[in-house]
Amino acid sequence: MRLKYDVDTKILFQIGDPLDQCCATYLHNALYEFCNVNAVNLSVPVPKGGLGDFVKAAKVIGAAGFDLTMPHKSAIIPFLDECDPASRAFKCVNHVKIREGKLIGVGLDGAGMGLSLQYEQGDIGGRHALMIGAGAVAGPIAADLCARGVKKFTIVNRTVEKAKYIADTLREIYGADTTYGPFTEEYLSQTAPDITLAVQCTCLGGGSHWQEFPHLGFVDLLPKECIAADVLYPTTTFLEAAKSRGLPTVSGKGMLYQQQLAMMEFYFGVKLGPDALAEAIEALEVAIALRGVRNERRAELASMSR
Known part of the structure; x- marks a missing residue:
């Protein structure tokens, strides 16, 4: 180069x-x-x-x-x-x-994940999305998913107030059907059977945090058609658990690829x-x-x- x-x-x-x-x-x-x-x-x-x-x-x-x-x-x-x-x-x-x-x-984090899901898994409209984490990328990703037809969300986070903020904002801006709750094994397990798109938005379970994802039992309760996506790459404990179930997975690599294409248009007007x-x-x-x-x-x- x-x-x-x-x-x-x-x-x-x-x-x-x-x-x-x-x-x-x-x-x-x-x-x-x-x-x-x-x-x-x-x-x-x-x-x-x-x-x-x-x-x-x-x-x-x-x-x-x-x-x-x-x-x-x-x-x-x-x-x-x-x-x-x-x-x-x-x-x-x-x-x-x-x-x-x-x-x-x-x-462009939201666009990156949305485009990646669409590119790798096709139309995601009508799915019930579980957003794991309520940090900086979770809201924009959820907003982009709304634009792609996802209108039902469950947001979980250790600090429940942050999950509530995302849920309330999605409802106010996009008219989405939202619920929220704590990042606990009990709540995740209770929610899992209805989820058809799970997006992991924390730093847990990847790289130096490989052993720190605390609750993975809920993955066994996700429907077989549920897509498991993660903002981290190349893989995480969450994605590995989903793969072991045979669920379709999307890593953060795809999000980063697609984000670059959107970035080139934003800065230079170059459509790729x-x-x-x-x-x-x-x-x-x-x-x-x-x-x-x-x-x-x-x-x-x-x-x-x-």
């Missing part, structure tokens, strides 16, 4: 803290090249509380925009001049473009067809590998400096 840079190059950033697990910069640069877009994406750690200074700097240098990960997805909203209603309501924005000094934000999905998949695989090499090298340098 070659990085082009000249006076016309659009500069974008990936910001968050920490960025050790992020591979978006590699992925985005590969897609820029594939689309022949004269742009470059750079990773910049921006700690909590530093967002205001970064926004000022981005405007001064003429940045075209920036991608956000934690802890900035909600914190960016007061800085925005424009934002789509769902992203504002659920306080989750992960892409910002700067046009004539104005910040225009959008959350289905043929570009293979390029996005290849770019992501390379990005994950490069992330691993980078982190190994960091660890080596850290041990040498001790």
Whole structure:
């Protein structure tokens, strides 16, 4: 992958803290090249509380925009001049473009998951969705599912008030039929037999949190036609439990692939067809590998400096 840079190059950033697990910069640069877009994406750690200074700097240098990960997805909203209603309501924005000094934000996590489910499993309209977790991505994903015909939701979360907020917002904005409750084995088991789409939206059960998903017994009670989806990738304990039941599964990889296609249209007006999905998949695989090499090298340098 070659990085082009000249006076016309659009500069974008990936910001968050920490960025050790992020591979978006590699992925985005590969897609820029594939689309022949004269742009470059750079990773910049921006700690909590530093967002205001970064926004000022981005405007001064003429940045075209920036991608956000934690802890900035909600914190960016007061800085925005424009934002789509769902992203504002659920306080989750992960892409910002700067046009004539104005910040225009959008959350594409929802579109990524919705497009991935539709691409891999077909029409999902009419299903009863269980949203596991009520963090930053759960609301936008539920909003996108509403747009695809899902009108009944059950939201569970450790902090029940957060689940209630998503349930109330879906009802008010989209007229969805919603219920909510605690993230407990009892409540999940009680709800499971009616669920036909389960979306895991927490950080539990994947990567370093592999052993931390506390309640998986409910998976045995899900109907055989239930689709199990997860925002994490490549797999999680939840997805593995669903696979063992023979349920159709969708990992967070598909969500990330599809999100890239939506991102290219948001930033550059480039509409990519289905043929570009293979390029996005290849770019992501390379990005994950490069992330691993980078982190190994960091660890080596850290041990040498001790």
